Amino acid sequence: MAMWRCLRVSWRTLRFIGAYTRANLLAAMEYRSAFAMQVVTMTANDSLWLFFWWNFFRQFPLTNGWQITDIVILWAVSACGFGISVGIFGNTENLARLIMTGGLDAYLSMPRYALLHVSIAATDPTAWGDVLFAVGAFLLLVHPGLEQVALFVLLVMLVALIFTAFHALLGSLAFFLGNTEGLLQPIRGALISFSTYPMNIFHGVVRLLLFTLMPAGFISFVPLLLLRHYSWWLLLGLIGATGVFVGLAMGLFALGLRRYESGNLIGMQA
């Protein structure tokens, strides 16, 4: 009975997320040529970086089993995970501003879970360019089998959740520290930067940080290992780490809500 109830709640949540994603996408496509331009631009940008790093690592290969397709996998997993995170949960990046301006009021009065509702309320159209690039690069340059494609889909979902949880954690700091928007931008950028470089170049404390405070290791390195040599234990480890980050984000948000002061904003949420 509990299982059935859990499945029903999950299905309803997925439908809720799907409905918002569709609405956000349709709103972004209202300006069709601008939307297409943004998607194409982001795809071109990612392709340009990959073109550079592909050639770079061909000339300066790293040791310890580094393969030339590894840089494609790093970029494909990171870009797709980030794209899904910002495309579906795009409002998480605005969480700090919403907290500071009292913008959570409209969501707190709704029956849905507030953090989820806030997160899915907006999208960044450029994110779909990241997704397009990632899928194209993975299929065209890695030549994966069916199992690898299925694993890639699962991995980018987990990576998207880690990105979203990280953004929510950073945004929730505004409950405690006040206006943190200026500080958050470079930290978000740092996570993306660290995720798109091989883990072989980081050592010691930095490597430890990349599996704790700045989860870049779980975003690109672990998925890379899984796509190279599948292991159930590693996959369970990644699922566990994703669970921990999502749990931390939800916990910090709940803790912060106790300190939240309403802005007495009158808002309308479709």
Add this chain to the structure above:
Amino acid sequence: MEMIVQAARRPIARRLWLSMRKYWAVMRVSIASNLAYVYEVVFRALSLLIIVFILSQLWKTTFSLRGSHTLSGFSMTDMIWYLVAAETFALSAPPLTDRIDQEVRSGQLAYLLGRPCSYVLYHFAQYTGERFVRLVMNAAVGAMLALVIAGVPHLSWMGLLAWPLALFLALCIDFVVYFAIGLLAFWTENTHAFSFIYSRLTLVLGGVLAPIEIFPQPIQAIARALPFSAILYGPARTLVHFTSTAFFALLMQQLTMLMAGSLLLALLYLVVMQYVNINGG
């Protein structure tokens, strides 16, 4: 009336001086307003720390795997200082295109055109002031990091003197391109995409990740054929590896780009001004 006649009779040098003072004042205000939000500038400099740190780790690994002390004449210390010099400039660009785009769309352009100063030069003064604050902050933060990671650089005094000039010309080129892209708002829905692609081409092919002579082929050939190297690679190399031949070649390249760009911008500006209708009230 008499005052207008007197103003017209002033010598050209005097009029030019008065005009320069006007834009100097705009630049001073821009510097002051950016210093008022100094924490924002410091937070932005954090990005530079992170990127230079990551790239330094990458180059350290590359040098150690190659087992050599230099790559195309660049030692590890040179490389770190080159990266700091290039990133200092790359991460200091204000959002000029977005600003012009917004002014065109909102109609604020018409209000600014009514002022007794040139719209382009007003923005140039504002842009230079803003970028100057960011450059100084980035350079200070980057230099501290480079001193920690790589130690004291072997810079020549000629390189140190020539660097600001090369940077200023690069800043002017950037201004011309971003301003021209902003004016495209008269025709397109979104100019951000164009400025985004331009900035990425400048970063990747302009030499922000490494000096161009170390670039792998075919990227090296592409980067040498395109003008982006005059914006990042040229000035950064001037600081780290100054040679008078390379510096004068860079100056020629920058001046040619600046003149061609300014000419195109002037033409574009003349065209878009025909689209502007100002209705007073």
